[in-house]
Amino acid sequence: MPSQSDTPTGWRPRHGVYWLIIMPALAMLVLLYLVPLADVLVTSVTDPKPGLDNFLLLFTSTSVQKTLLTTLRIAALTTFVALLLGYVVAYAMRAANSSQQRLMLFCVLLPFWISVLVRSFAWIALLSSRGPVNAGLMAWGLIDEPLPLVRNETGVLIGMVHVMLPYAVLTLYANMRGIDVRLVAAARSLGASRFQAFRMVFLPLTRPGLIGAGTLVFILSLGFYVTPALLGGGKVLMIAEYVAVQINDTLRWGLGTMLATTLMLSVLAALWALSRVLDVKRLFGA
Amino acid sequence: MSDMSDRQGDIERFVQNTEGKVYSRRVFFGMCAALGVAPVAARLSPAMADQKELVLVNWGGDAVRGMKASFVDPYVKKFPDRKVAIDGTGPSTSRIRLMVQSGKVTWDIMDRNLHTALEIGPEGMLEKIDYSVVDKSKVRPEHAVEWGIGNYLYAMVLTYNTKKWGGEVPTSWKDVWDFKKFPGKRAFRREPDAVLEAALMADGVPFDKIYPIDMKRALDMHKKMKEHAIYYTVIADGQNAFRNGEVHLGQLLNTRAWPLKQDTKGLYDWTWNEGVSWGACWMVPKGAQGGKAIWDFIAMTQDPQAQAELLKSNGYGPVNPEASKFLDADWNKVNPGAAENYAKMLPGGIEWYAKNATAARQQLIDALSS
Numbered sequence: 001m002p003s004q005s006d007t008p009t010g011w012r013p014r015h016g017v018y019w020l021i022i023m024p025a026l027a028m029l030v031l032l033y034l035v036p037l038a039d040v041l042v043t044s045v046t047d048p049k050p051g052l053d054n055f056l057l058l059f060t061s062t063s064v065q066k067t068l069l070t071t072l073r074i075a076a077l078t079t080f081v082a083l084l085l086g087y088v089v090a091y092a093m094r095a096a097n098s099s100q101q102r103l104m105l106f107c108v109l110l111p112f113w114i115s116v117l118v119r120s121f122a123w124i125a126l127l128s129s130r131g132p133v134n135a136g137l138m139a140w141g142l143i144d145e146p147l148p149l150v151r152n153e154t155g156v157l158i159g160m161v162h163v164m165l166p167y168a169v170l171t172l173y174a175n176m177r178g179i180d181v182r183l184v185a186a187a188r189s190l191g192a193s194r195f196q197a198f199r200m201v202f203l204p205l206t207r208p209g210l211i212g213a214g215t216l217v218f219i220l221s222l223g224f225y226v227t228p229a230l231l232g233g234g235k236v237l238m239i240a241e242y243v244a245v246q247i248n249d250t251l252r253w254g255l256g257t258m259l260a261t262t263l264m265l266s267v268l269a270a271l272w273a274l275s276r277v278l279d280v281k282r283l284f285g286a
Numbered sequence: 287m288s289d290m291s292d293r294q295g296d297i298e299r300f301v302q303n304t305e306g307k308v309y310s311r312r313v314f315f316g317m318c319a320a321l322g323v324a325p326v327a328a329r330l331s332p333a334m335a336d337q338k339e340l341v342l343v344n345w346g347g348d349a350v351r352g353m354k355a356s357f358v359d360p361y362v363k364k365f366p367d368r369k370v371a372i373d374g375t376g377p378s379t380s381r382i383r384l385m386v387q388s389g390k391v392t393w394d395i396m397d398r399n400l401h402t403a404l405e406i407g408p409e410g411m412l413e414k415i416d417y418s419v420v421d422k423s424k425v426r427p428e429h430a431v432e433w434g435i436g437n438y439l440y441a442m443v444l445t446y447n448t449k450k451w452g453g454e455v456p457t458s459w460k461d462v463w464d465f466k467k468f469p470g471k472r473a474f475r476r477e478p479d480a481v482l483e484a485a486l487m488a489d490g491v492p493f494d495k496i497y498p499i500d501m502k503r504a505l506d507m508h509k510k511m512k513e514h515a516i517y518y519t520v521i522a523d524g525q526n527a528f529r530n531g532e533v534h535l536g537q538l539l540n541t542r543a544w545p546l547k548q549d550t551k552g553l554y555d556w557t558w559n560e561g562v563s564w565g566a567c568w569m570v571p572k573g574a575q576g577g578k579a580i581w582d583f584i585a586m587t588q589d590p591q592a593q594a595e596l597l598k599s600n601g602y603g604p605v606n607p608e609a610s611k612f613l614d615a616d617w618n619k620v621n622p623g624a625a626e627n628y629a630k631m632l633p634g635g636i637e638w639y640a641k642n643a644t645a646a647r648q649q650l651i652d653a654l655s656s
Contacts, residue, residue, distance in 0.1 A: 063652045070655065128532045129471065151516045151532075234476040234517025237655035245651060250644045251380065 044261045047254035054258035064242075064259070071239045074153065074228070075221035078160040082217050083210060085161065086168030090209075093169070094176045108169045116163060120230040123159050124150055151233030159227040164220060168213045175209025208278050215274045219267050239263055339369040340576045340583060344397035346374025352599035353397075357587045364586065368579055377569075379406060386411050386572050394576035395583060400565045401479075403434025404640035413570040419581035424588040424606045425565075428633050434567035437587060438596060439603035441622045441631055442480035443561040445528060445543045446535040447554055456535055458560050459488035463507065465514055472515035473524050473536030474508075476654065478646035479639060480562035483632060484537055485511070487560050497635040501646065505653040512654055528554055541601035544620050561631040563622055565605060597621055 044054055057064050093104050111119065127133055129146035137143045149155060179202065187197040225240035239259055246256030344353060350372050358370045377396035383406075385391055406412060412433040422430045429436030446456050447470070456468050462484070474481050482499050485507035491500075516533060518524035525542040527533045529549060538546070543556040568584050576583075586592070593604035594612035603622035604610070610624045618624040622631070639646075 063648065066652065066655060124532075125530070128530065130531045229519060230523075233515075234519055235512055235654050237651060245648075248378075248380070250648055 040257045040260055043253055044257035047257070054254045055262075057255060057258065058262065064255075067237050067239055067242045070237060071222060074156060074160070074224075074236070074238060075218050077157055078164055078221045079214050079218045081157065081161045082164040082168040083172075083214055086165055086172050086213060087206075087210070089165075089169045090172035090176055093173050108166050111162065112166055116226050117230075119162065120159055120227055123155065123162070123231060127155060127158065150231055151235075153232065153236050155231035155233070156228045156236045159231045160221060160224055163224075163227065164217045167220065168217050171213035171216060172206065172209045175206055175212065179205045211274070212278055215270055219270055222263060222267065338367065338579075339371055340394040340579055341371050341373055341392060342395045342397070342583075343373045343375065343377045343393050345376045348600040349397070349602070350374045352596050352602065355599060356592045356596040357583075360589070360592060361583050361586050365579075365582070370583065382406065382411055382571055389573070391571050391573040391575065393571050394574045394580050396569045396571065397437065397566060398434070398569050399636075400429065400431055400434050400436065400567045401634070401636040401639035401643065403431055403567055403569050404636055405643065407431075407433030407569075411572055413572055413574060415568075415570070415584075416581045419578070420585050421588055424590075424608070426605075426607065428636070429565040429567070429605055431567075431636070434569045435584060436565040436605035437568045437584075438566050438593065439563055439605050439622045439628075440566060441540045441558070441561040441563040441603070442475070442484075442537050443540050443543055443556045443558060444484075444535070445538040445546065445554060445556040447528075449553060450534050455555075457557055459484045460490075462535055463488040463511065468535060470534035471527075471532060472511065473527050473533040473538070474511070474515055474517050475521070475524060475537065476517040476519050476651065478643065478650045479564070479634060480537060481508070481650065482646065483562050483634075484560070487632075493632050496632060497638045499635070499638060499642070499646070501649055505649060508650070508653055517654055540603070540620075540622055544601050558622070558627040558630045561622070562634050563628060563631040564634040565636070566602070 045052060047054075058068075089104070089108065093101055096104060125131055127150035129148075131150075133149065134143075134146040138146065149158070183201050183205070184197050187201045188194070192200065223240050224238055225244065228236045228238045229241050240263075243256045243259050243263075246252045246259070342353065342358070344350065354372055358372065361370060362368060373393070377393065377398055379402060382396065385393065403412060407414075414432055415430075415435050417430075420435050422435075425436045429439075444456060444459065444462065448455055450470060451468055454467070456462055456464075461468055462472060474484070482501070482504040483496055485504040486496050486499065487493075489503060489507050491503075515536065516524075516527060518527065521539055521542060524536075524538055525546055528536075528538065528546055538556065540556065540561070543554070546554045547556070568587070570580055574580060588606055590604065590606045590608035591612050593606050593609040594617075596602050597604055597609070597613065597617065597620070601620065605623060607623060607625065607628075610618055610621060613621055613624075618627075621627060
């Protein structure tokens with residue numbers, strides 16, 4: 001939608017034309033997205049009987065609570081690791097020359113083009129007890145027994161961090177690029193050590209990037225389905241898979257849609273909170 | 287068999303359906319499945335208007351070719367004016383419900399299992415089997431119920447690596463729970479049927495005391511197991527975990543253990559001992575249009591020779607005990623329905639699962655999740 005301020009005043013009467021142009025897309029969005037979404041919301045308070053019984057399960061069902069806690073824990077850990085690794089990569093990218101930057105950007109974006117399914121199976125092959133990682137570590141004599149790297153929570157974390165890393169890197173890089181490097185130089189000239197200049201000048205300036213990247217990664221991590229299902233060995237149940245079980249197997253659609261609704265509301269709440277501290281539009285390059 | 291209604295299956299089905307060896311109708315069904323179109327949309331197919339054609343719904347893959355050769359071809363030979371189309375998209379419970387409740391029943395015969403027949407039959411989803419045409423005496427008593435008649439057998443069996451423990455191999459679930467004697471990763475399916483039974487057998491419960499299942503006792507056993515095991519949701523994934531050496535022992539479907547043994551030239555093998563056998567069955571959706579032709583077809587599939595042929599094509603065990611006579615000793619070794627193999631196994635408790643499957647599945651998932 002063109003915002004009012006961007007449009008010269010003389011063109012205002014033609015706004016109707018723009019509306020006509022976006023009508024098909026808007027109609028499709030309403031029909032294929034908003035209507036089913038409304039159906040999900042309605043199901044969550046009507047199945048099996050009208051009322052808020054499904055939402056009460058958030059407070060009474062240990063099964064639901066356990067899944068929510070697992071989801072939050074894994075999303076938080078993924079966010080932490082992705083930020084840590086992403087920060088280093090973004091920092092290096094900022095310091096590199098332009099051809100190095102292009103190469104690094106390419107390497108960061110490469111995983112984006114590969115299906116999550118394929119990547120999950122690749123991790124299983126790499127990290128399993130007979131995979132190259134364990135075989136290599138044993139050949140060097142670093143370990144005697146293969147490490148349990150996959151089909152458990154460790155495997156889920158590795159897989160999820162891998163998927164989330166580009167989001168963290170790109171958001172942080174966009175933020176770091178806007179920082180005036182002369183500020184660090186100024187701090188150094190005033191007698192700060194390298195570490196002090198980083199800690200007291202550069203790091204605080206990247207705070208918006210960290211908050212933005214953290215929120216983005218955290219929100220996306222909450223909804224993971226394929227990665228935990230494959231890399232978790234059936235023992236790491238996150239909310240998306242829990243919803244799938246309710247819809248496909250136990251046929252408790254009220255419970256499934258309630259969790260989907262809860263997930264959506266949490267994401268919206270997180271975005272709202274983010275918008276209070278940051279200019280969200282600028283953060284995502286809009 | 288909901289166990290095959292996995293994503294892997296969808297993909298296999300779609301590949302199979304688009305290889306060009308099939309008639310257009312199956313391509314259509316396959317595309318419906320791949321696109322996630324609701325089954326009621328299938329009534330748009332013009333071929334649906336053909337009243338003389340029965341629609342048999344099974345789980346795709348080799349079963350389409352196998353059932354066509356063993357069951358459909360002899361039937362069409364006997365009744366040249368009739369036709370049978372096989373739709374491999376899988377009669378899952380939610381799809382059956384959707385079709386029967388919509389009132390547009392386009393399926394005639396469904397390949398599912400006995401405990402589902404007992405679960406959804408009383409809800410009015412299924413026609414009662416016409417035992418004046420279908421012969422109850424051709425199956426064991428536990429394989430004929432009011433809404434379903436056994437069509438083949440499958441079993442969840444103890445599968446193991448033959449070389450890992452210097453000539454020793456596990457022969458019972460007790461061995462599988464013995465982490466010192468048989469170190470190595472285990473594999474179980476993340477579904478209650480047979481997984482709970484194995485735990486109880488390992489804890490010393492005799493066959494006749496397994497049902498009704500003591501959930502707490504079974505789940506406690508799995509809480510001890512879970513750090514040593516993976517719990518697969520997609521059966522092909524479980525089979526793969528064995529093949530690439532990730533797991534060394536555990537529970538696998540007999541129709542997967544057999545190709546696993548062949549693929550690995552005997553590195554993996556299985557035992558029928560303490561396996562859990564299940565009857566797949568024919569079910570007919572309430573309001574099916576096929577009439578008497580349905581029962582004629584089902585009666586013909588009870589032929590022991592046809593069932594013996596089906597075993598050879600894709601490992602589905604004959605439910606008619608007579609079929610063993612049409613199989614030589616080598617084939618009977620892989621036949622879960624052969625008398626000596628069947629006697630070693632626990633017949634799965636279909637009445638218990640008809641009532642408790644949903645709750646048991648949820649409790650198992652909860653117990654396994656970190």
